[in-house]
Amino acid sequence: MLCELFNVASSCYYEFKQRKPDASRIRLASQIKELFNMSRGSAGSRTLVSMLSEEGIKAGRFKVRQIMREADLMSKQPGSHRYRHAKVERPDIPNLLKREFSVSTPNRVWCGDITYIWSGSKWTYLAVVLDLFSRRVVGWSLSDKPDTELVSKALEMAWEQRGCPKNVMFHSDQGCQYSSRKYRQRLWRYRITQSMSRRGNCWDNAPMERLFRSLKTEWIPATGYLTQAQAKKDISHYLMSYYNRQRPHQANDGLSPVNAENRLKSVSGIC
Structure with a gap:
């Protein structure tokens, strides 16, 4: 009678009753929320995937993004900024680094x-x-x-x-x-x-x-x-x-x- 009242197929109702909660997904959602809160709301899906990986948990970015959307978790996004360009070096202290930011060993x-x-x-x-x-x-x-x-x-x-x-x-x-x-x-x-x-x-x-x-x-x-x-x-x-x-x-x-x-x-x- 309720199915007829709300225009829901009875087969859908019985399928819903037999459906079991996904325990692994619930645990993953809990871990994502914990890491997201630890980052003070700054971690996005890519960052969360890396953080989960370091803890030995494998999860794809699509799945993490979907769980974030379900939990209403939205990461902070910095605003755009316009930078100035200049070319003046100090003659006594030149730019030796020259934007070579990839370094092979520590303390170099x-x-x-x-x-x-x-x-x-x-x-x-x-x-x-x-x-x-x-x-x-x-x-x-x-x-x-x-x-x-x-x-x-x-x-x-x-x-x-x-x-x-x-x-x-x-x-x-x-x-x-x-x-x-x-x-x-x-x-x-x-x-x-x-x-x-x-x-x-x-x-x-x-x-x-x-x-x-x-x-x-x-x-x-x-x-x-x-x-x-x-x-x-x-x-x-x-x-x-x-x-x-x-x-x-x-x-x-x-x-x-x-x-x-x-x-x-x-x-x-x-x-």
């Missing part, structure tokens, strides 16, 4: 840059050092002043954490912090070769621009942080935990930076 090329973050009632400045081999953050520093001390602390952290390496090239923009005498003396002390982008050309330091874009669009709250201490704790978690150890990178064939370096160690036999 590091990149650095500074960005600003709102915390409390003022700007807080973040300096980061990135290893181009795996796109791993190897040093960072936070301060309320965008001075040479800020970038020096980030470099010192990278140099110590990576075991005081030799024959490293450090690339940055032409900011006064990186071209200051104090910073250049620090590079000379560490026996690090300095390279600088052309003036106003952010494409010469694209990996750093990509890192800061990911940080601001994926992680930092739209209204900023309440205090600098809160900003330091949350940004530290993003850089050293989520970004380095969990977030997949296309440059690493879908592996996180730490897993990419571990893969190199296992292949080459490096301890």
Whole structure:
């Protein structure tokens, strides 16, 4: 009688009663939601497929995208930005990197840059050092002043954490912090070769621009942080935990930076 009332075929009703829930799909949906929430809503279907793969779960992008649509999960998408182009190099610190961002081994090329973050009632400045081999953050520093001390602390952290390496090239923009005498003396002390982008050309330091874009669009709250201490704790978690150890990178064939370096160690036999 109800089937006739709602104009539903009785065979469809009995088929629906016999249908069993797909336990594996329910588990997969739960794992996708967990990873999506861990990324603070920034992971899309491609990223989620890579994250699931690192956990030993095989799932196609179409299936993940379908589950995301069913669960109403929509990833954050950064807006477009128009970049300027320039060709002016510093004669004393040339652009040695020349956009050769593919590096075969760790501790050969590091990149650095500074960005600003709102915390409390003022700007807080973040300096980061990135290893181009795996796109791993190897040093960072936070301060309320965008001075040479800020970038020096980030470099010192990278140099110590990576075991005081030799024959490293450090690339940055032409900011006064990186071209200051104090910073250049620090590079000379560490026996690090300095390279600088052309003036106003952010494409010469694209990996750093990509890192800061990911940080601001994926992680930092739209209204900023309440205090600098809160900003330091949350940004530290993003850089050293989520970004380095969990977030997949296309440059690493879908592996996180730490897993990419571990893969190199296992292949080459490096301890």
